Amino acid sequence: DGGITQSPKYLFRKEGQNVTLSCEQNLNHDAMYWYRQDPGQGLRLIYYSQIVNDFQKGDIAEGYSVSREKKESFPLTVTSAQKNPTAFYLCASSISVDRVGYEQYFGPGTRLTVT
Amino acid sequence: GENVEQHPSTLSVQEGDSAVIKCTYSDSASNYFPWYKQELGKRPQLIIDIRSNVGEKKDQRIAVTLNKTAKHFSLHITETQPEDSAVYFCAASTGNQFYFGTGTSLTVIP
Numbered sequence: 344d345g346g347i348t349q350s351p352k353y354l355f356r357k358e359g360q361n362v363t364l365s366c367e368q369n370l371n372h373d374a375m376y377w378y379r380q381d382p383g384q385g386l387r388l389i390y391y392s393q394i395v396n397d398f399q400k401g402d403i404a405e406g407y408s409v410s411r412e413k414k415e416s417f418p419l420t421v422t423s424a425q426k427n428p429t430a431f432y433l434c435a436s437s438i439s440v441d442r443v444g445y446e447q448y449f450g451p452g453t454r455l456t457v458t
Numbered sequence: 459g460e461n462v463e464q465h466p467s468t469l470s471v472q473e474g475d476s477a478v479i480k481c482t483y484s485d486s487a488s489n490y491f492p493w494y495k496q497e498l499g500k501r502p503q504l505i506i507d508i509r510s511n512v513g514e515k516k517d518q519r520i521a522v523t524l525n526k527t528a529k530h531f532s533l534h535i536t537e538t539q540p541e542d543s544a545v546y547f548c549a550a551s552t553g554n555q556f557y558f559g560t561g562t563s564l565t566v567i568p
Contacts, residue, residue, distance in 0.1 A: 376556070385464070385547060385558040386502070393554065401555070402459075433501065446492055447556060449501040 366434035464559025481548035
């Protein structure tokens, strides 16, 4: 299970609070991604980053923010503006967005519950 | 953008039978098609993938076929076992993003 880690595994927050989810990888991958997974739905892309200090919005970026200050780290902040934040969040990495045909490696996920 | 559709959403088979899951995609520029298996509460893990210059790929009991003209690809699992029970996701990629299907929950009945 090494290579890409997420912490914590479970996270509980009160409505109105911002919360930051951690994602770290030691695979020397350039690209990193954040997905949200809800029951009965596929993985929906929140943000992705191709290189340090650069990132792009995915399909459901509203209410989320990210940073990429280091190659190894891609933290996701769920802000109070996210209307329905309770979900399973998955971080992933891949070698490079320019090298097609290389798989994404997923972290173990963080299950966020907001009440 | 790309749109990936996956069918069926649930699938039950008897142990030893075959299972087939189908996906379609919309963007002809997609050229990499991975399949992931996700057990309950765990991370998705790659089980097989195929690139657009190949029509079929097999790895033991698992095979994937790709029809670029029709824009569809399929996962075939033969001689299913109870440990194959999981949710399976297909995906299509043009390189900078991966677009996932909504998943198929496979149950193998002993």
